[in-house]
Amino acid sequence: MSTFRPGGILSGQTFKLDQSEFTYKNAYGKWANVPRLAIQTATVTPLKGGKANLLIVGSGTTLATIELPAHWAKKTQKWLLKELGK
Secondary structure (H helix, E strand, O other), rough: OEEEEOOOOHHOEEEOOOOOEEEEEEEOOOEEEEEEHOEEEEEEEEEEOOOOEEEEEOOOOOEEEEEHHHHHHHHHHHHHHHHHHH
């Protein structure tokens, strides 16, 4: 299992990837679970105010949308694609 915290441990944002699924959880109760085999890629779309959406995409469909600060979204995208071997 691989764990990633883009803003450090105090940020409250935790991403995990194991053999079966990708999970996201934040300090305010928001979460997402996506089967690992369903993930084809991850993209980042900018929003206003220094935020961005991290989109988890599979088979041409958005499987999860996670709003983060833009630099955290980019770091998470790089981590996830590296862990998936893409």
